[in-house]
Amino acid sequence: MSEIIGIVVISMGVAFDLFGCIGLVRLPDIYNRLQGATKCVTLGTCLILLGVLIHSGGAMGAKALLCAIFILLTSPTGAHALARGAHKSGVKLWEGSVMDKYADDKEGELDR
Template identity: 40%
Template sequence: MNEVQAWLASLLVLAGALISLLGAIGVLRLPDSYSRMHAASKAGVLGAVLLLGAVALASSGELALEALLGLLILLASAPLAAHAVARAAHRAGIRPTLGRLGDDLERSHQKGE
């Protein structure tokens, strides 16, 4: 591994760790479970993508296929899991902290969609 790859991998690790930290702070600071889940899923996935990119780079391509497979699985499953958990929470009666736009999912349930 040359020096440029090492620096780039180090920068990717640092960026992934910082974004993951921001997501963790969002989980602690945001007002309701929906906002927290959004912060955790978006920042967690982006942080993990950067870390997997760092792994692929630092291994000089030896683990690139495994990192790409992990990346694809993560990108496919994280949004689906967050959506399923949010929908289940809404059906269980956990209401979001509403802003000026209101609750569009509640309106669609009232219409029978």
Template identity: 40%
Template structure:
């Protein structure tokens, strides 16, 4: 037991706590868009906490080394770069599929924009993609 293991355990605990919160959010939120909002939490603080926690935890153990930390950092970096693309694809697919916003939603500028840019709803699809 030393400072590294304690810090690592705390980070993993924090990560699992945010995993729990995002699962709770999946149940509590009213529509698919708000559920996406809470589920991105698990990808960011949840996964980052667990991944960084494991890397730091390993520094404090007798079998661990700095290699664990650099490897987990690389994993975290790739996760941060790829995860939002799937989130973006999912929520965009949901909208294009016509899933309605929750009745408590206050504004939908995207629908107004699609209307304004011509009756053909496909027009804005062409540009702007990554």
């Protein structure tokens, strides 16, 4: 029984990872792509690891759970660092973007 549930959870994780990758290809600029990549790939990978926990349990399951926690903590941090670095080095937002308060505030600082 736990084997079937594990495989179902792993399949869900793979599906979310797939959506994340489609987002990486389809979305227009780095910031939007990071959105797709972090959200879907984080949950997708966590679900795969959770599936491993349900499927195998024991030592491997404990390690899978720890890895899931590490990914939950580090993946958004990494995305934040990438987005900030991209913005600081002058990567423009997609032309369809509505506003960029971050760039506005940075210009204000330069004027002063």
